[in-house]
Amino acid sequence: MWKAFIDPFRVARPSAPRANEAQSAKTGTQQDNRKRAKNWRGTLARIWIYLAERRLKLFLVLFMVLLTSGLTLLGPYLIGIAIDDFLARDSGMLWIWFLVALGAVYILNSITSWLQNVWMIEIAQETVYRMRSDLFAHLHRLPIPFFGKRQQGELMSRVTNDIENVSSTLNSSAIQIFSSVLTLIGTLVVMLWLSPLLTLLTFIVVPLMALGMRWITKRTGPLFRERQRNLGELNGYIEETLSGEKIIKAFGREQQVIDDFAQRNDRIRFSGFWAQTISGFIPKLMNGLNNLSFALIALVGGMLAIRGAITVGVIVIFVEYARQFTRPLNDLANQWNTLLSAIAGAERVFEIMDEDVEEADEQGATEVKQLSGAVEFKDVSFAYDTERSGDTLQHISFSAAPGEMIALIGPTGAGKTTLIQLISRFYDADQGQITVDGKDIRTLRRSSLRQHMAFVLQDSFLFEGTVLDNIRYGRLDATDEQVREAAKLANADTFIRQLPDGYEQVLSRDGGGISQGQRQLLTIARAMLADPAILVLDEATSSIDTVTEIRIQEGLQRLMKGRTSFVIAHRLNTIRSADQILVLREGQIVERGNHDELLEQGGFYSELFHSQLQISS
């Protein structure tokens, strides 16, 4: 029977699934937010650990809830007494004192309920703040491969929506559930004490409610699912067609999409109508049965009162209690659902916090003060432990003298990026040794090693902020003058000054306002400012048109000067001047040497080189 109360609301509250849609539309994931938690107890225990940090306040809140519930029960009871004992007779001062007492109860009730809510909100927000901070800190300890494995949107949904969900639930639902249970029990006890018969009468409606809800649920469940499906489909269609509006216009397909849309729209009207209508019966049913119990109490209570079995006051108390009695039931059913989804949300957040962190630096790892940039690989082998068996490295050995430019080429999946990730210690080699300035990199602090490296990656990542701040990210304590200097060296100064706000121009993450090539120039300036000993260019210019690339190359040449650099590139012309070219294939170095040597060898490199030339002749 209990379940029957709760079930209907799971489908009857359209607001919850809709929130999901909005989220999934935003994040692009189709996950169901209302999935149940897998490990209830564990998740609750962990939430408790957070809450327990504010044990004292929490205890106070619980005390207030207890008081509030008691006072809420006391109010109607006192009114009943007033009607029976005072209203129709003159009891002098006693009546005044009674009213003062009643006033005190009311005032106290207001105060306690205010305190309980405000304190709970403080606890909730502090808890969520701590969870957010922990999560954030943990994200920064996770190994880089973690971010590659996870779908960005899904991860984002966890760290934003799920946490928000926990936050709003802790704000109100937790307390409401507790006080609902208390009020329910309290009401029941007082009612039974006053009149068992009328209590029974009040309860007659409960099975009716259960039955009615079961009837409704049976029908709304499938209807809501269908409505959700149709709505999802419609929203998907809207998203798809509006994102592809250009092509719709260019192909003159406007009328067809309007017709298609109308069809989908119609489907949702039909399923939506019945889902909404039938689920709309639930509050009506609750209300109707509530009124019915009200009427029955009045009728039967009146009959009993005439026989002298009860007083008018008891009827008044019952009428009020009956209303109070169904309200917590309603609340419970509503909040229960929110609570469940919040627990599931918390669990998803905790799942991330349980991910293994990047291994700590080895005992006795040292700081790197100065680095000349000599890098050596000694028989290094590495394989990802996961399903991506393709990207492995086998017996890689080479050495780069300070200031040398090492180019890595080879087909996709040959292990070029993996090799670079080993140098920066995003992964550690399974076998062999990598040394920097003759020291095994495992004996160096990760952060201190990376301090001496700079990356220019294919996806030029910019933060929301000014141009100045974005370049300064390379060295936080750089002066404006130094930033400008770096920008000049990177060939970025000219275009920056042409921006409406120059260096103070605020950039958005999706790169509004500046071109891909310009973004790339900014990241080069950033690397320039960092002044690293080791530089990594991972297909830094591959998404840029050749005309722009010509401009960027100059900046890159200046950047590479005097630094050991590793360059991954597709376009061979960009690496012709490399001191060493390593040709990787299936995780092995198959050819090595400089441009001319490799051409003479007549292997993969020369073949590739000539195939790029072929077309011209």
Next chain:
Amino acid sequence: MSLMFSFLKKYRVAAILALLMMLIELTLELIQPYLISKIIDDGISKQYMPSVLLWGGILTAGTVIAFIAGIFSSFYASYASQGLGYDLRDALYRKVQSFSYSLFGQFATSSLITRLTNDVTILQDMLFMGLRFMLRMPLLVIGSSVMALIVNVKLGLLLVVGVPILLLFVMAIMKRAARLFERVQRRLDTVNNVMQENLTGMRLIRVFVRKQHERKRFEQHSSELMNDTVSALRLTETTMPFILFIMNASIIAVLWFGHRDILTGSASVGEVVAIINYSMRTMGALSAFSMIVASFSRARASAGRMDEVLTAEEAATHVMSPQDRSEQAHEVMAQADDKVTAQLNGVNARFDQAAASDVETAFKTSEQPAIAKMQGASATIQTSAIYGDTIKQDHMMADGTYGRSQHKKRDLVVLPGQAGYAAEVELEGVHFRYPDTERPILTDISFVARAGRMTAVMGATGSGKSSLMQLMLRLYNPNAGTLRIDGQDIASIPEHELRSHIGYVPQEIVLFTGTIRENIAWGNEHATLEEIQEAARIAQIHDTIVSLPAGYETRLGQRGVNLSGGQKQRLSIARALVRKPSLLLLDDSTSALDVRTEAKLLEELGQLSCTTVLITQKISSTIRADKVLLLQDGRLIAEGGHEQLLQASELYRRIYASQFGEEELQHVEGIH
């Protein structure tokens, strides 16, 4: 909000019925305390059982009727709100589809999506709730007050006095809270934004070792969020205790004065009980008041956002609106048709003449299949897509205005989708900047893309290449200058007609949910499977498709196969080819293809009869082109064949060197 009401008109019967039913339900509920007072005063106090049974019976019967009325109000409310949702979505979608592309560009796509999905649902739910529930609250408060006054004017006044105070208080709180919550929302956005930045930029943050910096930033925003949330909620949480306080105060007042009046005989116990009951109902209704105001203002904001879309107007530029223009074009065509009919004989006569003298002939009509057949039959006569005025063109031809290309001017009209025709594209002094921006994108562009040939456009990102194509498609209109297709100003060609002759492959690949076949056929819904396969073959994707488990019926997208970038590119090329266009526009559409596939594709494209305009970064593509246009900062800085440009353009030479190396360049230069 007026938007909602204007859309609601269609459903006013249902809406009124829903309200009426709700009103019945409410009225029956509101007389309940009154009936109780009757039971107490007429029944219990007088120890008169029939009175109890009568009033109790009425009470019970009223409950049942109220329930039935409630069910019906739900039914009608649902009907009205679903209908409203349907109409709103439909109207919005139609409106958006009728936007010109430049107007479309003024809305962020994501915001349009939200307006069509979330905002509609919000308004729809608000109407449903409003009809069944929200209006109930104020009505309940008013009804309770009125009933209390009816039961006993003096005691009722005690209740009524409290209500306006509460309303004012709740309103004031709401107003302040709305501002606070807005701030909370902004803070939340910031926090989530930092989260997102950190997720996407994690690698960068690691290599620059900026963990501490980011943590500090995050915790600062996060604590701001916490503090603002607490202070906003603290404010709203005062509402309920305050309502409790005031209402309870009036209950005490009712008890105090009720007691005195009962003793003087001017009130009864039942009346006091009834008024206390009304107070308590009012209290319940008022506590929901803040929620109603909140969702109402949310719905109003949604309605406002939708209104923006529905009332969006095409910017008044010096060019005519698309409707005007297509109307004008229809007029021109109608006139032309008249003339054509009049001249039909003449034309045919000239046709004979022309064939005899081996001069290509002019005739125009889209309603002469016989003539169209003749076009097909005559191999010497190339046809092209064109609309316009025969006389005028004849005249111009006589002037020699159109003698530019080696193909002599023809003004033949072909049926859309008919294969084998090529259009000549001519730009003259075209200037362009995006609406509401200052920066010129294209400055004084003039060139001719010859019929049946390939014209390559090269230039840096942002040099205006893609904009050039959007002008040819008339997604945007130039600010000055003219674009002509086969001599016809494209501004006078109905958009739909113009575009039906163009095959466009955009830079960003857009495929739709559905099968591969459907995606290709999207370009031409009448295409047969053979035509689809042929298009796929030319686009070098046929073999790949056949190797997929379900072949052409393979589903793409969310639950389907994920193709590589290069495969998607070729698929979108096939989609353009299946239209059998007379003008093919490729916007950097071979970037993800490897050298060999690209070569084969270009080879095939070169054999097509249509005119091709190709944006590219690769010298390997420009070599095949009839003409290369070099754009820089929106200006055409060089124009000519590959060899010509190698000699004439420094930039072109540098691009060449960057792709093939200095030695190769010297080698090539040595040859010349």
